[in-house]
Amino acid sequence: xxxxxxxxxxxxxxxxxxxxxxxxxxxxxxxxxxxxxxxxxxxxxxxxxxxxxxxxxxxxxxxxxxxxxxxxxxxxxxxxxxxxxxxxxxxxxxxxxxxxxxxxxxxxxxxxxxxxxxxxxxxxxxxxxxxxxxxxxxxxxxxxxxxxxxxxxxxxxxxxxxxxxxxxxxxxxxxxxxxxxxxxxxxxxxxxxxxxxxxxxxxxxxxxxxxxxxxxxxxxxxxxxxxxxxxxxxxxxxxxxxxxxxxxxxxxxxxxxxxxxxxxxxxxxxxxxxxxxxxxxxxxxxxxxxxxxxxxxxxxxxxxxxxxxxxxxxxxxxxxxxxxxxxxxxxxxxxxxxxxxxxxx
Amino acid sequence: xxxxxxxxxxxxxxxxxxxxxxxxxxxxxxxxxxxxxxxxxxxxxxxxxxxxxxxxxxxxxxxxxxxxxxxxxxxxxxxxxxxxxxxxxxxxxxxxxxxxxxxxxxxxxxxxxxxxxxxxxxxxxxxxxxxxxxxxxxxxxxxxxxxxxxxxxxxxxxxxxxxxxxxxxxxxxxxxxxxxxxxxxxxxxxxxxxxxxxxxxxxxxxxxxxxxxxxxxxxxxxxxxxxxxxxxxxxxxxxxxxxxxxxxxxxxxxxxxxxxxxxxxxxxxxxxxxxxxxxxxxxxxxxxxxxxxxxxxxxxxxxxxxxxxxxxxxxxxxxxxxxxxxxxxxxxxxxxxxxxxxxxx
Numbered sequence: 001x002x003x004x005x006x007x008x009x010x011x012x013x014x015x016x017x018x019x020x021x022x023x024x025x026x027x028x029x030x031x032x033x034x035x036x037x038x039x040x041x042x043x044x045x046x047x048x049x050x051x052x053x054x055x056x057x058x059x060x061x062x063x064x065x066x067x068x069x070x071x072x073x074x075x076x077x078x079x080x081x082x083x084x085x086x087x088x089x090x091x092x093x094x095x096x097x098x099x100x101x102x103x104x105x106x107x108x109x110x111x112x113x114x115x116x117x118x119x120x121x122x123x124x125x126x127x128x129x130x131x132x133x134x135x136x137x138x139x140x141x142x143x144x145x146x147x148x149x150x151x152x153x154x155x156x157x158x159x160x161x162x163x164x165x166x167x168x169x170x171x172x173x174x175x176x177x178x179x180x181x182x183x184x185x186x187x188x189x190x191x192x193x194x195x196x197x198x199x200x201x202x203x204x205x206x207x208x209x210x211x212x213x214x215x216x217x218x219x220x221x222x223x224x225x226x227x228x229x230x231x232x233x234x235x236x237x238x239x240x241x242x243x244x245x246x247x248x249x250x251x252x253x254x255x256x257x258x259x260x261x262x263x264x265x266x267x268x269x270x271x272x273x274x275x276x277x278x279x280x281x282x283x284x285x286x287x288x289x290x291x292x293x294x295x296x297x298x299x300x301x302x303x304x305x306x307x308x309x310x311x312x313x314x315x316x317x318x319x320x321x322x323x324x325x326x327x328x329x330x331x332x333x334x335x336x337x338x339x340x341x342x343x344x345x
Numbered sequence: 346x347x348x349x350x351x352x353x354x355x356x357x358x359x360x361x362x363x364x365x366x367x368x369x370x371x372x373x374x375x376x377x378x379x380x381x382x383x384x385x386x387x388x389x390x391x392x393x394x395x396x397x398x399x400x401x402x403x404x405x406x407x408x409x410x411x412x413x414x415x416x417x418x419x420x421x422x423x424x425x426x427x428x429x430x431x432x433x434x435x436x437x438x439x440x441x442x443x444x445x446x447x448x449x450x451x452x453x454x455x456x457x458x459x460x461x462x463x464x465x466x467x468x469x470x471x472x473x474x475x476x477x478x479x480x481x482x483x484x485x486x487x488x489x490x491x492x493x494x495x496x497x498x499x500x501x502x503x504x505x506x507x508x509x510x511x512x513x514x515x516x517x518x519x520x521x522x523x524x525x526x527x528x529x530x531x532x533x534x535x536x537x538x539x540x541x542x543x544x545x546x547x548x549x550x551x552x553x554x555x556x557x558x559x560x561x562x563x564x565x566x567x568x569x570x571x572x573x574x575x576x577x578x579x580x581x582x583x584x585x586x587x588x589x590x591x592x593x594x595x596x597x598x599x600x601x602x603x604x605x606x607x608x609x610x611x612x613x614x615x616x617x618x619x620x621x622x623x624x625x626x627x628x629x630x631x632x633x634x635x636x637x638x639x640x641x642x643x644x645x646x647x648x649x650x651x652x653x654x655x656x657x658x659x660x661x662x663x664x665x666x667x668x669x670x671x672x673x674x675x676x677x678x679x680x681x682x683x684x685x686x687x688x689x690x
Contacts, residue, residue, distance in 0.1 A: 028515050151512075158661050159512035166511035167496075167504035169682040170373050171675065295666060298643045303660075312675040315666030316503050317650075321640060322659045330516065330657040337514040 001034050004340060005054045007041030007091035007120070009082075009111055010098035014125055014152075015044075016067055017329035018095060023063050025333065033337055041089030042066060042076075050076035054090025082111050086118040093339065095332055096124040099212070102221050102241065105132030116140045116148065121339040123332050125152040127222075130229040131241065147339035152331030154180070154226050155304045158320035162338060164234050172311040173234050175274030177295075180226045182209040182302040183217035184249050184269040188287075189300065191254050192261040208325075209302050219248035220285040223271045227283050230306070231273050237281050239273070247286035265289040268296070274309075346379050349685060350399045352386030352436035352465070354427075354456055355443035359470055359497075360389075361412055362674035363440060368408050370678065378682055386434030387411060394424040399435025427456050431463040438684065440677055441469040444557070447566050447586065450477030461485045461493065466684040468677050470497040472567075475574040476586065492684035497676030499525065499571050500649045503665035507683060509579050517656040518579050520619030522640075525571045527554040527647040528562035529594050529614040533632075534645065536599050537606040553670075554647050564593035565630040568616040572628050575651070576618050582626050584618070592631035610634040613641070619654075 006022070008015045022029075022037060029035040038060030040052045052060050061076070079085040086094075094115040098108050105128035112122045112129060113136070122141065124130070129137070130150050141148040154160045164173070179185070183204040190200030201218070204210040216222045224244045231239045249269055260267050268290045273283040290297050295307040295317040305319035320327070351367070353360045367374075367382060374380040383405030385397045397405050424430040431439075439460040443453050450473035457467045457474060461482065469475075474482070475495050486493040499505045509518070524530070528549040535545030546563070549555040561567045569589045576584045594614055605612050613635045618628040635642050640652040640662045650664035665672070 025515055032515065157658055159508065162512040163504065163508070166683075167507040167679065169679055169686075170370055170377065171679070292637055293643055293645065295643075295664065298638055298640075300638070305662075312678075313502055313665065313668060313672045315648075315664075317662070317664040317666065319640065319662040319664070320658065320660070321662065324659065327658045334512065334514055334516070338511075341514075 001030070001036055002340075003036040003038065004092040005040040005060070005090050006037050007043075007086075007089045007094045008039065009043050009094055009096045009115075011042050011044040011047060012097060013325055014097045014328050014332070015095065017325040018097075018332050019063050019066055021326060021329045021333055029337070033341065035337065035340060039063065039066065041085055041091055041094075043085055049079040049081060049085040051079055051085055051088040052076065053088060082114045086114055086120070091115070091118070091120045093121045093123060093336055095336075096122065096126055096129070098126065100126055100216075101128045102216060102225055105129045109133035109137065112137055112148070113140060116144045116146050119144060119146060121147045121149070121336075123147075123335040123339065124150045125328060125332060126150070127153045127225045127229055130233065131225050134229075134232050135238070147335075147342065149335035149339055150229075151335050152328045153229055154178075155306065155318065155320040156323035157327035157331035157334075158304075158318050158323070159334075160230065160306060160318065161233060162334070163318065168310070168312075171313070173308060174311060175272070175309045176230060176306055178223070178226060178230070178271040178306040179268055179296045179299045180223040180271050180304060180306070181217050181220075181269050182207075182304065183211070183214065183222075185299070185301055185303075187218070187249060188252070188257060188267050188269075191252070191257045192266060194258065196254070197250075207302060218250060220246045220269060223269055223285045227271045227273050227285060231281060231283065235273070235275070235281065239281060239283060244283040244285055246284075249287050252287055260289050265291040268299075270296070346375070346381055347685075348381040348383065349437040350385040350405070350435050351382050352388075352431075352434045352439045353384065354388050354439055354441045354460075356387050356389040356392060357442060358670055359442045359673050359677070360440065362670040363442075363677050364408050364411055366671060366674045366678055374682070378686065380682065380685060384408065384411065386430055386436055388430055394426060394430040396422050396424055396430055396433040398422070398433060427459045431459055431465070436460070436463070436465045438466045438468060438681055440681075441467065441471055441474070443471065445471055445561075446473045447561060447570055450474045454478035454482065457482055457493070458485060461489045461491050464489060464491060466492045466494070466681075468492075468680040468684065469495050470673060470677060471495070472498045472570045472574055475578065476570050479574075479577050480583070492680075492687065494680035494684055495574075496680050497673045498574055499523075500651065500663065500665040501668035502672035502676035502679075503649070503663050503668070505575065505651060505663065506578055507679070508663065513655070513657075516658070518653060519656060520617070520654045521575060521651055523568065523571060523575070523616040523651040524613055524641045524644045525568040525616050525649060525651070526562050526565075526614050527552075527649065528556070528559065528567075530644070530646055530648075532563070532594065533597070533602060533612050533614075536597070536602045537611060539603065541599070542595075552647060563595060565591045565614060568614055568630045572616045572618050572630060576626060576628065580618070580620070580626065584626060584628060589628040589630055591629075594632050597632055605634050610636040613644075615641075
């Protein structure tokens with residue numbers, strides 16, 4: 001049995017769902033995986049850099065007070081920034097869920113750099129980090145003997161990176177296609193039903209699937225960042241969002257959308273990447289008519305999926321049906337268990 | 346770098362595809378995984394129990410001669426049965442691909458028992474073994490500190506068991522549905538096109554997807570055995586084929602099959618298992634009309650898929666598109682790499 005100090009960098013919806021999940025699964029973690037845990041650090045824009053003394057505190061933050069945030073500030077020491085916060089809370093694992101920056105991945109990359117340098121496993125749900133910082137952070141994680149895991153970044157929780165890392169050894173990824181955007185799915189399906197783009201966007205926002213800035217989804221940035229994350233991690237390339245031929249769904253004509261649906265090949269915002277014969281990767285994100293017989297053809301609404309073409313298998317599709325906040329949090333919990341079970345004593 | 350002695354128990358299509366794959370991937374195995382290998386044992390009904398001296402032979406069987414089977418018999422020592430064969434070939438890993446026995450799993454279970462007792466990892470593509478021998482063999486594998494892996498048994502190569510073992514820790518499987526039978530898919534689709542059951546069966550046989558005895562597919566035994574394998578391994582129950590409510594596709598009426606297709610909800614041989622509130626597992630295999638919007642609704646032809654319901658995710662679907670012999674062999678290669686990378690020196 002080992003007790004792990006956990007620290008949350010960002011404590012919005014996903015971080016809070018993860019805290020609830022840790023409580024809900026605590027017996028199982030102890031009995032099946034020999035994992036005890038306490039929370040010694042919580043940082044967010046509204047809370048500041050809160051810590052318990054990771055070396056001496058008998059107990060960490062009480063998850064109940066954490067979630068209600070009532071008595072929290074009084075009971076915690078506040079540090080001045082990431083370095084003091086890591087020094088004080090002495091985390092074995094940091095869960096990073098700060099806001100996405102599509103363009104630079106910052107400041108999350110610097111935070112995770114400090115995390116790995118402080119000797120903690122770095123677990124992030126932040127796509128921007130992987131697109132812009134994968135190479136430097138993965139070198140750092142190897143040097144530190146700590147894990148950098150990020151299973152929640154693409155399909156919310158369905159295994160993508162651990163799938164290749166653990167279950168598909170010696171297989172080469174030649175290309176993939178993805179239906180990566182719930183928001184555009186919901187908008188297009190609303191338009192198929194004869195309603196407007198704006199009504200669709202409103203529906204996506206009500207469902208809680210739209211990004212804070214919906215243009216990230218609508219203009220295909222979100223899908224583009226996912227393409228880069230998969231390509232960079234699983235195909236060993238260095239693809240930047242700017243390298244992807246990107247077209248969003250703003251230009252879609254309502255009548256064409258309805259006609260496509262009637263013809264059995266509805267529009268979807270499709271992401272694709274494929275190695276050409278010359279070894280170059282061609283990547284696109286754009287609205288396409290996808291027949292229902294396509295491997296991703298029956299993905300609708302808030303479901304997400306990715307189809308892989310491998311040297312060893314003609315096609316392997318992973319679909320995550322209507323993932324919710326708990327699923328996303330579970331992706332991080334799975335990363336936590338998988339990170340610490342490779343720890344050598 | 347470690348050299349592994351490999352032994353093939355059964356050397357039909359899958360075993361031979363695996364031997365070819367080992368040759369094709371040998372540089373990658375060496376450079377990425379530190380794995381060198383040689384073949385020190387091959388046994389099949391037509392070849393008998395052939396071995397090289399696992400302790401002293403500088404080289405194993407030449408894979409080229411093995412595949413042509415020309416000069417094989419002359420160059421090999423023949424042993425009297427499984428025990429002598431294991432003693433002589435001293436395998437680190439045994440690949441078992443002998444014929445399926447739906448009713449007892451024998452003699453493969455005894456072979457794998459001897460394999461684990463002899464201190465080798467046991468890798469099998471044989472569903473019968475898992476259904477009838479999982480409990481005893483998995484105890485034995487734990488006692489021996491060796492792996493019992495069988496990724497090729499359900500979807501030919503797409504990860505199912507390693508998916509749960511490695512990528513979905515602390516998640517509970519509540520139920521699943523599967524489209525597990527290419528043969529029945531092909532027969533039903535032939536009938537949809539206005540041709541006969543027999544023509545469909547002939548097509549499946551020409552495609553090489555039908556079992557040696559097609560009644561195993563047509564009467565739902567094959568799908569039933571897969572349901573039992575998944576339920577027993579991933580849900581910790583002891584489901585026997587006889588416990589599954591089973592109905593094959595012989596009773597399907599050609600006109601109904603065509604009408605179902607026209608209505609957008611074609612027939613499929615669907616396998617299902619689900620934990621009830623009382624903790625009992627209810628399992629069925631029977632033809633059902635499956636709407637195209639179902640998670641398994643667009644699986645056609647020789648593709649296979651399984652849809653999981655988990656406590657942590659509303660739904661996770663894995664689809665393997667048109668797997669071929671090489672995919673099945675790859676499932677065993679992946680098991681080999683995953684087995685030896687957990688070896689402690």
